[in-house]
Amino acid sequence: MRPAGAAPAPSSSGLPGVALPGTSVLAMGRAARESSPGGEAWRRFRANRLGPLGLVIVLLLVLLAIGAPLIAPYPYDKPDFGAAWQFPSRQHLMGTDGIGRDFFSRIVYGARTSLAIGLSAQAIALTLGILLGLAAGMRGGMVDFVVMRLVDAVWAFPRLLFAIMLLTVLGSGFTNVLFAIAVTGWIPICRLTRAQLLGQREQEYVAAARAIGATERRVARVHLLPNIMGPIIVALTLGVPEAIFAEAGLSFLGIGINPPIPSWGQMVGESVSTIRFYWHLALFPAVMIGLTMLGFVLMGDGLRDALDPRSRS
């Protein structure tokens, strides 16, 4: 009998539990490789079966966004007034919209908008959140107090309402949408960074580093940061679909991305009143939003299993 909990060793004999000399060496070798932190994480990521599916979806989206000019058969902004309101056909895979633009091309370019918003919002969140979180967690005292009150203040607003208010004042547009989303997006990262720091700061390895004379800056950069990155990466990944959904929601309301730049949310918003007849105009962008959310959430869940020590049972 194998010890409980051990992974079933692949056996060349085909008989479970009977390890031939050759295979045991092989298994030992693999175990050695997998015990490196990266390999260990990758194994856990794959163990969550849906994680890789999410990764595949996300990779496909990235390909769609990068390869948009090659994939899209038509320009996304060029109307063909004579070909408006067409249903999907061989010529127009997803039909055309009310002014005759090829809907498939707009869907493809829409991936750029969504990913650009999602990734840029999280890049800003990462920068702001980690800097402020580090400051609060390392310095403590007055700095901590000020940062955390700022966090409380911003967090007190419902996120989407706050974004709507900002956009009503600033007007719609890519940068304004990005700003409206990022202005609250950094908060979870900041709180997480600070909380992780407070937990790690008292660990023995930090005390050891301090004992041999490492500066605060070095302790933060070399010792603490790498050790708290796991949960932060997970939070970042799960923040991407939130940002994308926020953008879609704002564009749905007509205060998000400015036309003619395609945004899936805007496409749904413009087509929702026609959905009972021109079903394709609302269906395809809605499916794309759904797929994108699903991809990032699945990937985030997988990453959580892989990287977040708290989630390990």
Next chain:
Amino acid sequence: MHDDRRSKPFSRRILLQGSAATAVAIGFGQRNAASAATTGVAPKREAGIAAPELPENALPQEQQILRTMGREGRYLDWSKSVQQRQFESALITEPLVRRSENYELMPAGAESWETSDDNLTWTFHLRPGMTWSDGTPVTAEDYAYTVRRMADPETAFDVTFYYGSIKNFAEANAGTVSIEEVGVEAIDDLTLAITTAQPTPFLGLIAADVYVVPKHVVEAEGDNWSLDPATAISCGPFVLDKWDKGREVVFANNPQYDGPSAAHWNQIVYLIGADEAVFPAYENGEIDLIERGYEQVISPADQARIESDPALSAQLHTFPQFQTWWLAFGGEGTAFSDLRVRQAFAQAVDRDAIVNSALRNQAVAAYGLLAPGFHSSNTEKQKAAAYPYDPEAARALLAEAGFGEGGNPFPHYDLTLRDPSPTVQTVAQAIQAMLKENLGIDVGIQSLERKSFTEQLNAYELPFVLIPWDMDYYDASNFMDVFVTGGRHAWSNADYDALVKEADGIIGDEAKRAELYQQAEEILIKDVGGVFLWHPVFTQLWKPYIEGPCLHENTYGILSWQAPEKGPQYFCTYFNNERPA
């Protein structure tokens, strides 16, 4: 004469409602011989009492229940709020006059009216014997109070500018004179005088929007008087029977009403429903009528669905509405202060392409401000004046103005929209693409909600807008005054102002007025005060078993079902016996 109702002898029972427990029947006619008296706190309305006699092919009176559906409002009271009113508030009141299917004045609260020699005072003679449904007589003071209440800033009435031709109305609303000085006076119980600041030939049309409220109730109950059937007393063809919030508003035939708008309907049931619920409800037979077809209730997609179904197509009624959409520009300090730039924009936008694609032919191309068939409108003259779609000419004009290749870059402007429907958003994108394609200009698109849009528009802060104007009354002044200096847009032209002001004040010479308005409109088009793009075609559906003498093409070739504020269709119609049970 298709309306034979007034020639028939009327006999009706007067119900004394309210606290009285007894309803006494007075008068005996052929149709109300049945019950002599009814007892009970809230007397049940008997079928067939008030309504004029039904034609032979009609369903029995008790089955005459018309169902329709739409949004829910806040008050059943036009003179509290137009924008927040619950449809169809005009069923339970009697305006001074109503509009016929040809948009002409018909007697309503006033039997007759005349103007003074100086054309400044209009005297309305009320119909004797009008009573509120609580038994109180309707007096001229009720009408005067209604006008003063709209002017009173305390009421916060939302379209006060509409009544601006009444003397001191705007001043009282602004608080510079007292409410008592508004130009309306009850001379005796049955005589009302309205005074205007300058001769106003169209005042009678505005009087059609004076919906009398019961002074004694409004003073006692306040602005919420219209919310509850117990206090929402009526002097109109219907009374409020029930307002079940979020579900339905039920109007019942008013047995006391003896005016010219007496209706056949035993009840009109207005179901509360979101826009997108209306068409499915019609298809399922839950409602008989989609009247407010112009609020995107019937979307381009529904339109396509209707066209693909012969039965539905036969119930579809479309008509060009007296409404115009245009592009308007900012004034000094914007690139649009140069006529060549405005003209370039006018020639770079292809109105036919917009009508055919985004609007899915639910519109006709507009070349001027006044829609075809509207008062003083002359489509041929408009077409002759309008700059044709011509991208090359447009590019040349823009270059001449110093923009484009070799010149200055064109400033970035946003095309600003007021709370746009998806269709209008799509049109805006079409315009954006045309400007890009034909002029190489990138404009943005911004949507603003109504309040901030209106504030910025009135302050002339929006350089580039796409905006409509809809008919309030059938007179060119209703549209032409919009472009007068100090009006809605920054564009200003002294010749235009002079022509419009002169035309507004002419009494008794309609040909001369039309000529002046047309001259003014030519200036407006040539000087590109706006780029006029389309007149919407409104879409309505009603079941084939509804008929009525006023439900025919009017003198403008339009067959439409107007709201009770704008036409008689709710009052002349009935179900014939082809309605399935």
